[in-house]
Amino acid sequence: MRAWLSWLVLFCVLGTPALGVTVQKVPRPPRGTWTVDLTPSHVLTQATKAEVNRIANELNDRGLGQLAVVVVGTTSGQPSRMFALDLFNRWGIGHAGRNDGVLLFVALSDRKAEIILGDGVNGPEDQRASDAVMADDVVPGFKRNDPNAAVLQGALGLKALLENARLNNPNAAAASTDAPISMGAVADTDPQPATTEPYVSRPEEPSSSSGLGFVVGGAGVLGAAGLAGRAWFRRRPRKCGRCGNLRVRLDERADNAHLDAGQRFEESLGSVDYDVWWCDPCEDALVERYGALFTSFSRCSRCNYVTVKQTSRTLVSATYDHGGEVEVTRTCGHCDHVTTSRHSTPRRTRPSSSSSSRSSSRSSGSSFGGGRSSGGGSSGSW
Known part of the structure; x- marks a missing residue:
């Protein structure tokens, strides 16, 4: 356990210097x-x-x-x-x-x-x-x-x-056969917040401060620790509940045989990843689901x-x-x-x-002219 904690601290410390890239620090061309x-x-x-x-x-x-x-x-x-x-x-x-x-x-x-x-x-x-x-x-x-x-x-x-x-093609737009939008459109049964807030110009943030750097660095250490802990929890050995033997984690190609079409499609999009732990004596597959931390996809109702x-x-x-x-x-x-x-x-x-x-x-x-995006x-x- 002590060796594991030492490795974790080293991982966090080495990861901390990568912090600091913010939107404010990206220079305009x-x-x-x-x-x-x-x-x-x-x-x-x-x-x-x-x-x-x-x-x-x-x-x-x-x-x-x-x-x-x-x-x-x-x-x-x-x-x-x-x-x-x-x-x-x-x-x-x-x-x-x-x-x-x-x-x-x-x-x-x-x-x-x-x-x-x-x-x-x-x-x-x-x-x-x-x-x-x-x-x-x-x-x-x-x-x-x-x-x-x-x-x-x-x-x-x-x-x-x-x-x-x-x-840029108004004539083509006028000739389009797209169906008109119905004012009685069915509301989404599983709404997700849309990023439709208009952009508001804000004052520049201070370029740097020791207090901010400390907070950001501390958040980075905690985040790295959380990711390392999640990875360890995901890879920890599993025992079969029937025979007590250790299960084997299948690789990405082999585990597809134990996933349905929807699960395989989720993996192809990167929205969810699945691990399959196989017990050979019992010929039993344990399927575990891990949602992506950040994804642009949402759940279908x-x-x-x-x-x-x-x-x-x-x-x-x-x-x-x-x-x-x-x-x-x-x-x-x-x-x-x-x-x-x-x-x-x-x-x-x-x-x-x-x-x-x-x-x-x-x-x-x-050269930018003041456009916006939702x-x-x-x-x-x-």
Whole structure:
């Protein structure tokens, strides 16, 4: 036990220096550039950054939207989705009024990727295109340990998304045969909170302080200890209740034979992981479920699997004078159950003159135009 505790303390101490990456510490790219690489080894090559900047400048010059790419080492325990959305709205990616920004965010050490869509390019077709870019371009590249290919292919896919968005093709939108939205849409029976709060400019946080560093470091130690404890609990030996022999934990390929279709689909999405402990003498399988600590998927009210993808679409944009309305659609990838609900959003809050001036000074050196996002897009892991 003493050896185990010593190892745990060493693990926590070594993990603590990785803390400290916050949204406030991610520098805005200079005007005319659209990429930021904060990884310790600077994984993006100059050629990749130059090509992404070329793609983004072309989109911006044509008035089709704004594309940004940010790669960090880790979000230091903050959910990558929240980190990316906060960064998007803090920078104001996209053109004001059009909200046509797109952010490809990667936390390399966390093995997480996020696509954040501006509210103007967050329709059902845009969502499907975003999911395809994440599943077909971004995640496979990182699985091959080729981050430059993943980022470049992702940027090209998002360029196509903006070019084909309804916002940029009004004639195609008018000719669309999409079914009209029913005001009597069935409310979601298992609602999840939608990230529809409008972005409000906030004053800059103090750059650093010893007290804050101590609190963050302490939280990191506790978090690391919790993760280590969870890993030990999950891997601890199991005995068969019938014969008393130790069970054997099956590998990922072998355990699929003991999972149903829904469980296998959950594993493919990364929303749930299953361990199967096999007793050979009794030919008995013990299946244990472990939900992901952070996932963009939620539980389906019909089939009960964590296979629901939520998308939102702005119906009425909130202003300083009145609130807005968003339509939230939750689609289960396992049983194809779809629920739709509408939610009111509060009116926007006028920033104070001091925070407004600070926000203006922060954005003056970048190319971003004041776009916003309610959280639409895609998540991926590898």
